[in-house]
Amino acid sequence: MRVLASFVGLALFTACEPRYVENSADIDTYLVRGHFSSACVGLKMRGDDMAELRGYTALKLAEFPDEEDANACVCEALYSAERGWDPAVADGLNGTKRDDFATCLAAALKDESVLERHKVVYAIGAIAAPKGYDHLAEIAQGTGDVGMREASVLALRPSEAHIPLLLELLKSDPEAKVRAAAAKSLIGRDSEAVIETVAKVAVEDAEGEVRAQALNAVVKLRLPQTNKMVCTAMMDDPDSVVRLNAVKAIRGTKKPDLVKCLEQRLLTKEEDGQVREATIKALGASPSDDAALVLCNAIGPVLRMYVTGEGNQVAQEVMGGDIIKAQNDRDWERSYDCVVKARRQGGFSCYSRNYINWWYNQVSGESVKVPWCEGMPNEPDKP
Numbered sequence: 001m002r003v004l005a006s007f008v009g010l011a012l013f014t015a016c017e018p019r020y021v022e023n024s025a026d027i028d029t030y031l032v033r034g035h036f037s038s039a040c041v042g043l044k045m046r047g048d049d050m051a052e053l054r055g056y057t058a059l060k061l062a063e064f065p066d067e068e069d070a071n072a073c074v075c076e077a078l079y080s081a082e083r084g085w086d087p088a089v090a091d092g093l094n095g096t097k098r099d100d101f102a103t104c105l106a107a108a109l110k111d112e113s114v115l116e117r118h119k120v121v122y123a124i125g126a127i128a129a130p131k132g133y134d135h136l137a138e139i140a141q142g143t144g145d146v147g148m149r150e151a152s153v154l155a156l157r158p159s160e161a162h163i164p165l166l167l168e169l170l171k172s173d174p175e176a177k178v179r180a181a182a183a184k185s186l187i188g189r190d191s192e193a194v195i196e197t198v199a200k201v202a203v204e205d206a207e208g209e210v211r212a213q214a215l216n217a218v219v220k221l222r223l224p225q226t227n228k229m230v231c232t233a234m235m236d237d238p239d240s241v242v243r244l245n246a247v248k249a250i251r252g253t254k255k256p257d258l259v260k261c262l263e264q265r266l267l268t269k270e271e272d273g274q275v276r277e278a279t280i281k282a283l284g285a286s287p288s289d290d291a292a293l294v295l296c297n298a299i300g301p302v303l304r305m306y307v308t309g310e311g312n313q314v315a316q317e318v319m320g321g322d323i324i325k326a327q328n329d330r331d332w333e334r335s336y337d338c339v340v341k342a343r344r345q346g347g348f349s350c351y352s353r354n355y356i357n358w359w360y361n362q363v364s365g366e367s368v369k370v371p372w373c374e375g376m377p378n379e380p381d382k383p
Contacts, residue, residue: 243275
């Protein structure tokens with residue numbers, strides 16, 4: 001029996017193509033022996049539990065660009081009209097820069113029966129082959145499905161050769177989603193042409209979504225000229241999405257001019273609660289002591305603006321209203337002085353006094369009266 005088992009094992013590597021491949025070690029053995037058709041069986045192992053093996057097999061076969069058998073079976077596994085495309089095989093080819101494989105997979109883009117074709121777009125982009133990028137460029141500048149065009153533009157981000165196309169789409173494409181995708185794909189590019197175009201779009205594009213993405217692209221460059229732009233956007237842009245993106249773009253900054261800008265945003269009435277919340281978080285994430293002082297000094301003004309009792313909302317329920325907690329999380333050693341300073345100010349609603357006094361008790365260890373306000377569910381000491 002032992003002799004028979006040895007003979008069978010040898011037959012797996014020397015006789016006809018195997019029907020089953022169990023693991024990556026089998027693939028390595030076949031390739032060492034030059035048995036490419038046997039290794040290709042790894043691409044045919046179905047089921048989610050075999051996805052990793054299919055990806056590994058594709059990656060290893062891609063190392064033999066001159067072997068026709070290897071190339072043919074990988075291409076067939078990537079996409080066929082009968083079986084569709086295989087994401088696991090495509091994942092295994094990430095970064096291989098193989099034009100032939102990108103072209104094989106690109107055939108799936110014309111197959112209407114393939115579901116979620118935008119995922120095929122991203123898979124082609126991940127291969128990072130010049131011809132693959134060319135296929136995506138055709139879709140990006142076409143007139144087809146906007147979602148596919150948007151995905152193609154995003155997948156073109158790593159391609160240096162397609163920066164001129166991205167700039168042209170950003171400037172003139174009729175679809176806002178495509179323009180926004182182009183701005184996103186230009187993040188990190190710092191040529192003069194990119195900076196000039198993206199900065200112009202960040203101010204002038206008709207759609208807030210596009211301005212927001214363009215603003216994010218230029219801010220990521222960390223250039224001196226972008227600071228003023230981001231401040232102007234967070235204060236003056238009519239679209240709250242742009243104001244929100246501007247605030248988020250400088251979260252955690254320690255630059256004095258940007259901290260000052262966040263202070264101005266915090267102390268100026270803002271109708272959008274998400275922008276208020278983001279401003280407080282941006283200051284709270286900053287290591288700058290100036291940012292900590294902004295939160296301290298803004299307690300009174302913020303409560304007067306937003307914690308008014310409208311809708312019977314306590315401070316914790318008002319977006320951007322829980323400012324003492326934000327200050328305490330950032331700089332608890334200063335909380336007592338900050339709360340005392342705020343209590344001495346006037347013009348507070350009953351709901352603001354409720355909030356301030358509750359916090360005063362927490363940071364002072366004292367027990368001053370926390371007022372009950374009309375509309376609150378229960379008055380203190382009453383059932």
